[in-house]
Amino acid sequence: MPSLEIRDLFVALAATPDKPIVKGLNLTIRTGEVHAIMGPNGTGKSTLSKAIAGHPDYVITSGDVILDGKSILEMEPDERARAGLFLAFQYPSEIPGVSIANFLRAAVQARLAEGEELDATAYYKRLYSKMDMLKIDRKFTSRSVNEGFSGGEKKRCEILQMAMLEPTFALMDETDSGLDIDALRIVAEGVEAMRGDKLGVLLITHYQRLLDYIVPDFVHVMYDGRIVKSGDKTLALELEAKGYDWVKQELAATTA
Template structure:
């Protein structure tokens, strides 16, 4: 079996309402998949369920990461096992500097009793910040506090680079970004594309996919994947909207 992030017939509810209704998709390692869909289709819910947010109750199906049951793991175990979520709305952590936060996250990946090599850590962090065009002053600033929308998203990508995940989900990373910021973020993601990593890029608009070109595009509607295609599917959605997809779904129902 090839390595993949495999979601199989996933069902989930929030406060008793079913939001995800039998969703299946597989992201093989080395590929970039995009999920598009209208508002309220369940895109961000899916991202949070994969990360293990406790507001959502999984009522059926499975999610495995390279064969391991992801749903069995605690939130932090999933992260340390190589699952990363770039948040749509990154949280602020007052008083905790970016550098300390990243350092703590890296430290959490080491065996107990082992100390992080601070010099090597800073060197690596600075190099990655340079790649993302982030000013050094961000190391000392509190995590995301007072950051602009673009700076927050850039910071998510920095965290992703430093944590080197096997699978990364990007939840509407393009929202609130101007075109220059979008290009920087895309550059960071593209630099991380590798046969050793899979991406699931959640977006409402096709624009991001001009810069992060996906191998596969899925359309999510009403808690299910209703269509899968190549990058041209994204262009068609951009040109024609989602109505034709909805009509197809309703016609087949």
Template sequence: MSENTLEIKDLHVSIEGNEILKGITLTIKSGEFHAVMGPNGTGKSTLAAAIMGHPKFEITKGSIVLNGEDVLDMEVDERARAGLFLAMQYPSEISGVTTSDFLRSSINARREEGDEISLMKFIKEMDGALDELEIDKNMAQRYLNEGFSGGEKKRNEILQLMLLKPAIAILDEIDSGLDIDALKIVSDAVNKVREETGLGCLIITHYQRLLNYIKPDFVHVIMQGRVVKSGGAELAEKLEKEGYEWIKEELGIEDETVGQKA
């Protein structure tokens, strides 16, 4: 089990000249789960998009380093090959590409030429993951996310996580659209990947309920584009009970929004 480290230092990110992130510093190591919480519009999803290289987001200062390699010098596909993974808040539909073809191509893209996964091994691994996530096997032959419900799309993101086995994963509100039963199934799958591979994870969520199933080692609160408070799992529990007003009062923050959903 290899040791992996994602280091984010003094990260500043802008959208169309509007600065959203104003100096984020986080280090995520193998086996560590970091939860990022905060009110709407504070920069949580901006952080995820910036790490993965979304062209809309301009890095104006700071660095992102994965295992000593400069992530900001990598194209989006190179970041994925290096071991970064994003479970998206709003997964895209891709017509004409079946889920199984997408998954097998993604696995092979991270392997050396000549070491591609065999069809039989792939089918065995995919079928096992489908069973664990309680996904109908027919879904593997449907076009990626096309006509999927919100819950099916979220399970499909975790299916990708299970098969790709990334070094560091970013889970952007994977709990939205899931009922309690589905949330437990998805959480169990994430926990299993963590146990088997030493997955490091950045979990973006609004709600404590997800963190009841996926226990974070660290909880960070982002406001006005900065990490303003960090703690253990107990911090998320306090936020669930008391909201964010007490943090705003501590910091003298009157209006938290940054003008757009971020």
């Protein structure tokens, strides 16, 4: 079974490599599983997902990330993506002048063998069916990527890309932020529709709300760059009821 293993990972900003943000994080995700990482702001959740995707602003100072038995640390971001990783951005970039259709076409084309031509008819058929599923107007295909999109439209567009690219592992960074409840439901339905034994998901979220719609198999609490507590979905509810201070106090008690 394919897996994504994060082993004793340390991550810092490339500009300040001696100040780690993620500090020795361990986590293994298998396909078919949905993991949620919860934690207060500034604890390194987004840093973790960006570093795994290969964002140039971050540097992995020690540890490893193993995808299907192979380290991805020497791979470029595009190679990681083609190997099956997908990062759903918290703040997706706006790219004026590149239409969604052309953007996704380039991404799909990039996964074909050298010299293999994309079947345009099949591509559009698939694109439209995914758009219908996510209740995205077909007119969107000619709009520039994320330009002038509302928060909800941007997040739906991220899920559309995920649906088209069919990753093995998806890192979803605060996908619920900026969404009203209707948009949240559509996004969650989209993820649920993709859920299955071919996909592993890491949901990064600050709030329990998203987990009402995408029920995780595992919940982890991240604090100060590490996972400090793991459990099942009830942990998220407990966290919601008791607040993050509860984790801090517990942590203080165990380390005291």
